[in-house]
Structure formats: structure tokens, C-alpha cells
Amino acid sequence: MRTKRLVLPVLVLVALIGMSFAHKFYVSVTNINHSEKDNALQITTRIFIDDLENVLTERYGIKGELASQKENPLAEEYIEKYLRTKFLINIDGHQVTYKYLGKKYDADVAICYIEVTDVNLDSHTSLTVTNEILTDLFDDQKNLVHVKWKDQKKSFVLIKSDTKGMLKL
Numbered sequence: 001m002r003t004k005r006l007v008l009p010v011l012v013l014v015a016l017i018g019m020s021f022a023h024k025f026y027v028s029v030t031n032i033n034h035s036e037k038d039n040a041l042q043i044t045t046r047i048f049i050d051d052l053e054n055v056l057t058e059r060y061g062i063k064g065e066l067a068s069q070k071e072n073p074l075a076e077e078y079i080e081k082y083l084r085t086k087f088l089i090n091i092d093g094h095q096v097t098y099k100y101l102g103k104k105y106d107a108d109v110a111i112c113y114i115e116v117t118d119v120n121l122d123s124h125t126s127l128t129v130t131n132e133i134l135t136d137l138f139d140d141q142k143n144l145v146h147v148k149w150k151d152q153k154k155s156f157v158l159i160k161s162d163t164k165g166m167l168k169l
Contacts, residue, residue, distance in 0.1 A: 026051060026138040030087075030131060034121050034149040043098070043114040045087065051134055052110050055082060058137060067105040079103060079112065083133070089116055090128040121149055127167045135160040 030045045049066050056064040056078055064075040080100040089096050101113035121127070131143040143158040147167050156165030 026134060026141040028131070028133050028141075028143045030129075030143065030145045032089075032127075032129065032145065032147045034119065036150075039118060039120055041089065041098075041116040041119050043089075043116070045083070045112045045114065045133065046106075046109045047112065047133060049105065049108050049110050051137070052079065055134060055137055066110060076103070079110075083112060083114070086132040086134075086136075087114070088130040090126075090130070091119065091121075092124050092126055093128070121169050124169055126169060128164055129156065129158075129166075130164050131158045132160075132163045135163060 026048075028045060028047045028051075030043065032041055032043050034040075035042050053064045053066055056062050056066075056072075056075060059082065060078045062072055062074055062078060064072050064078075066075060083100060089098060096116050096119075098114050098116045101115055103110050103112045105111070127147065127149070129145050129147070131145055133143055134141040135143070139160060141160060143163075145156045145158060145165055147154050147156075147165075149167065149169065152167070152169075154165075154167045158165055
């Protein structure tokens, strides 16, 4: 009888500990590199697949089934649509248009590829990044942005209440 009393609290404790290790942080990582050779900003954004699945379901009502044989054919279109509303680039205060090149998967992460063409940063003074990816879904979302231009490197940690980072060129 005494053993039964101990088993229940131990099982509850084990379950709670197990749940605390399940994806308890929300983060995306974006790298922005200026290619002088291509005269372009080459951008990769890494987002956890399960978080991307959640946003597709919550915002657009589709089941993405990302990184599986049954991936929804509309998933790519809606990922691009989401990024275009949540990830913005401004050069000298003017929003620029970018090309969404596609995505690939690496373990539990989706890597999205974006490019801004015809960018000669020598003639510009500032680059501003607005990254609101997943902040509409998760209050504790953090979006790390690393910018590399010539010899300059700058990193930002953007959160729901502060979604913009600026690099003076």
C-alpha cells in the first residue's frame, strides 16, 4: 500500500520533468550576408519545423505535414506568405522587395532562403531588419539576426516588444 502511494507522485514528477524538456524555447536564427560578387543580400532563416507547422495551422488553417511524404502542396506558398508579412528589410528607410527562393529541411529545422538583388551597400547608410517571425504565436519567441557586410558583423536578438534591428553602414 505504501509503495502505491509513492508510485503516483513519482509518476507525476517524471511526467512533469519529461514535459519540461519538450521544445521549451522558441527561437529562429537568420543570417544576412552581403555578397559583393553577386551584389545581393543572401539570407537564410532557420525555424523549427513544429513551430512552422503551428503557424500554418493557426494563421492559415492548413496542415503542413512539413518534411514528410505527405507535405501539403500549399505549404510552400503559405510559408512564403507568412515570411513576407513577418520579415522585412529596409535599406536607407525604404522597404525592399526580396525573392523567396525556397526551403530545405535539416533535422528538425526548416531553412528558408531569401535574396535581395541589386544591392550595392557602398551607396547606402543603413540596413534595418524587422523580424516578427512567430512572435504572434509565442510571447517568448526570440529571433536572432546576424548581419555580415564587408568586415562588419552585427547581431540582434529581436523579441515581441522589439522587432527591429539596425546596422549603420
